[in-house]
Amino acid sequence: MASATPEEGNLSMKHFRRCSMVLVLVVMPGAALSQASAPTAQEESPAVAAHVRQAQEIAGSEWRFLSDGFLCGRAENTIPLAIRTIPGFLVPDAPGIEPFAAFDNLYYIGMYAWGTFILDTGEGLILFDALTNERQVKEILLPGMAELGLDPEDLKYLVVTHGHVDHYGGAPYLKQEYGLPILMSEADWDYLPHDISMPYFVRANYPPVIQPERDQVVQDGDVLNLGNASVTFVITPGHTPGTLSTILTVKDRGEPRTVAMWGGQALPGALKELNQMHGSLHRFWNLGRERRVEGLISTHPWVVGNFELHARGTDDGSNPLLIGQDGFERVMGIYDECIKAQFARSLMGVQ
Numbered sequence: 001m002a003s004a005t006p007e008e009g010n011l012s013m014k015h016f017r018r019c020s021m022v023l024v025l026v027v028m029p030g031a032a033l034s035q036a037s038a039p040t041a042q043e044e045s046p047a048v049a050a051h052v053r054q055a056q057e058i059a060g061s062e063w064r065f066l067s068d069g070f071l072c073g074r075a076e077n078t079i080p081l082a083i084r085t086i087p088g089f090l091v092p093d094a095p096g097i098e099p100f101a102a103f104d105n106l107y108y109i110g111m112y113a114w115g116t117f118i119l120d121t122g123e124g125l126i127l128f129d130a131l132t133n134e135r136q137v138k139e140i141l142l143p144g145m146a147e148l149g150l151d152p153e154d155l156k157y158l159v160v161t162h163g164h165v166d167h168y169g170g171a172p173y174l175k176q177e178y179g180l181p182i183l184m185s186e187a188d189w190d191y192l193p194h195d196i197s198m199p200y201f202v203r204a205n206y207p208p209v210i211q212p213e214r215d216q217v218v219q220d221g222d223v224l225n226l227g228n229a230s231v232t233f234v235i236t237p238g239h240t241p242g243t244l245s246t247i248l249t250v251k252d253r254g255e256p257r258t259v260a261m262w263g264g265q266a267l268p269g270a271l272k273e274l275n276q277m278h279g280s281l282h283r284f285w286n287l288g289r290e291r292r293v294e295g296l297i298s299t300h301p302w303v304v305g306n307f308e309l310h311a312r313g314t315d316d317g318s319n320p321l322l323i324g325q326d327g328f329e330r331v332m333g334i335y336d337e338c339i340k341a342q343f344a345r346s347l348m349g350v351q
């Protein structure tokens with residue numbers, strides 16, 4: 001059974017521990033992450049159920065797909081299980097989806113399970129994440145750019161949100177071909193040799209992973225100004241030790257709008273990392289509130305509902321990814337409750 005110490009953070013240990021003592025009787029302690037024997041829904045503890053219910057209340061009917069989906073779902077919200085269960089994750093030749101303009105100057109190119117965003121600043125392109133390998137760059141990213149009229153020679157920076165294969169694998173090839181600097185946090189440059197995602201990709205018969213050589217380090221609070229864009233970097237550990245999130249300006253119908261890119265995605269299983277993510281989320285949430293963020297995106301777009309919103313559209317024809325400050329509050333609130341639910345599960349050794 002997982003144990004916790006008070007110094008592990010600001011989540012309510014006492015509350016969770018009290019509840020977990022009851023559940024020990026019915027839930028097998030120490031259920032390994034790699035086992036598919038997740039307990040059934042009726043075994044969910046009162047503490048977990050309360051947080052899931054709270055997430056559902058924040059979600060209302062409009063956001064129910066988030067509170068009832070991956071984030072708060074039991075078992076599926078730990079990283080290895082996410083890798084195994086999200087469609088296309090372990091399919092080396094998963095096809096690209098139709099690339100699309102999320103905003104006037106921000107484009108999504110990739111597959112369903114993950115992808116890249118490209119910000120056209122007017123004075124060059126900033127690429128967020130790099131797909132998994134040279135083949136995906138050649139077969140998905142570059143054709144997608146051609147379809148959208150973007151010239152890879154205009155790539156100026158590659159921002160890698162975190163040190164998992166699906167985000168950095170194509171970086172060495174892009175560096176070799178286009179010479180663009182690779183930006184990552186110090187903690188995640190250090191983390192690359194320990195990347196826990198690598199064995200899953202190896203076992204799924206992906207081509208051998210080539211890791212980028214250490215390049216530029218991004219510090220928390222750094223701002224990248226290029227052309228008409230401004231990108232603020234926020235280091236948000238939890239998913240990895242140095243997950244990089246950003247707050248950026250984009251254009252929508254010619255108007256500047258502020259959106260946030262959450263780099264964290266799937267929830268970790270261990271208490272220490274869950275606590276880190278919880279702290280990171282609140283910091284990012286506050287910064288987003290201060291900056292009046294009106295949209296939330298991710299290079300795993302399904303995690304924050306980007307595909308759902310895009311497909312749903314809006315009655316007035318406005319951009320469905322502009323969810324307003326209220327929408328940002330609600331998604332952050334759902335994430336918060338789902339982290340707490342997962343924390344309660346982890347305290348019981350149920351991941």
Ligand SMILES: [Zn+2]
Pocket residue numbers: 162164239265
């Ligand atoms: Zn990851």
